[in-house]
Amino acid sequence: xxxxxxxxxxxxxxxxxxxxxxxxxxxxxxxxxxxxxxxxxxxxxxxxxxxxxxxxxxxxxxxxxxxxxxxxxxxxxxxxxxxxxxxxxxxxxxxxxxxxxxxxxxxxxxxxxxxxxxxxxxxxxxxxxxxxxxxxxxxxxxxxxxxxxxxxxxxxxxxxxxxxxxxxxxxxxxxxxxxxxxxxxxxxxxxxxxxxxxxxxxxxxxxxxxxxxxxxxxxxxxxxxxxxxxxxxxxxxxxxxxxxxxxxxxxxxxxxxxxxxxxxxxxxxxxxxxxx
Numbered sequence: 001x002x003x004x005x006x007x008x009x010x011x012x013x014x015x016x017x018x019x020x021x022x023x024x025x026x027x028x029x030x031x032x033x034x035x036x037x038x039x040x041x042x043x044x045x046x047x048x049x050x051x052x053x054x055x056x057x058x059x060x061x062x063x064x065x066x067x068x069x070x071x072x073x074x075x076x077x078x079x080x081x082x083x084x085x086x087x088x089x090x091x092x093x094x095x096x097x098x099x100x101x102x103x104x105x106x107x108x109x110x111x112x113x114x115x116x117x118x119x120x121x122x123x124x125x126x127x128x129x130x131x132x133x134x135x136x137x138x139x140x141x142x143x144x145x146x147x148x149x150x151x152x153x154x155x156x157x158x159x160x161x162x163x164x165x166x167x168x169x170x171x172x173x174x175x176x177x178x179x180x181x182x183x184x185x186x187x188x189x190x191x192x193x194x195x196x197x198x199x200x201x202x203x204x205x206x207x208x209x210x211x212x213x214x215x216x217x218x219x220x221x222x223x224x225x226x227x228x229x230x231x232x233x234x235x236x237x238x239x240x241x242x243x244x245x246x247x248x249x250x251x252x253x254x255x256x257x258x259x260x261x262x263x264x265x266x267x268x269x270x271x272x273x274x275x276x
Contacts, residue, residue: 021148033068033130036127036251040241055253067086090120093228097116132266152218167184180223225259
């Protein structure tokens with residue numbers, strides 16, 4: 001219960017801080033995302049160090065910040081059809097890292113490229129969707145749409161924890177995360193759906209069917225994000241990504257679900273709702 005209380009208090013404080021930053025807008029959200037990206041990459045690099053895996057640290061930091069900045073929706077349209085500045089930064093990053101390994105290969109150059117690029121895709125690239133979603137389709141509605149994955153993910157986490165604790169029997173992914181159960185996942189989905197249904201009916205933005213479809217997608221994405229980070233930690237023989245957040249481990253331990261839930265929300269809005 002003490003661990004649960006610590007987790008709850010950390011979640012409440014974190015939710016309040018995130019809520020204020022998101023409400024203020026891009027000029028508060030941008031530095032916050034750069035900070036989260038740097039902290040996430042720091043934890044990622046530290047896990048790699050424990051396994052004697054090297055990455056391009058300076059390049060990761062520079063391109064990480066560049067991807068976040070390039071995610072700002074206020075930039076002029078890219079000069080090529082259907083392109084984005086995010087893709088341009090990522091392309092430059094791939095080319096730069098390849099050139100650096102050709103010029104100064106050192107030991108295990110391919111490994112260094114792969115782990116460096118995975119770090120960019122897993123943390124700053126996915127965090128960039130937070131900025132994109134905040135202004136989809138505009139600043140006013142974007143605030144509501146950003147609240148959806150936040151509340152849905154918290155609901156899935158709470159529902160999964162309590163249903164899994166009291167009723168969990170069948171393991172969901174025993175080799176990756178032994179504590180997670182099928183019953184917990186279904187409980188998280190149910191509470192997530194009820195939360196999304198309540199929010200969307202009060203604001204009159206979706207039908208109950210849209211709310212159900214979105215809840216299935218976002219709850220699945222939330223679980224996948226959590227399990228993906230567990231898989232990474234298990235592969236790198238690490239229990240927690242860090243110790244920065246009491247009761248939650250590191251920043252990646254807290255962000256893992258949202259790193260998948262926010263991009264899924266952004267894609268759902270553009271594909272299903274036809275937003276430009």
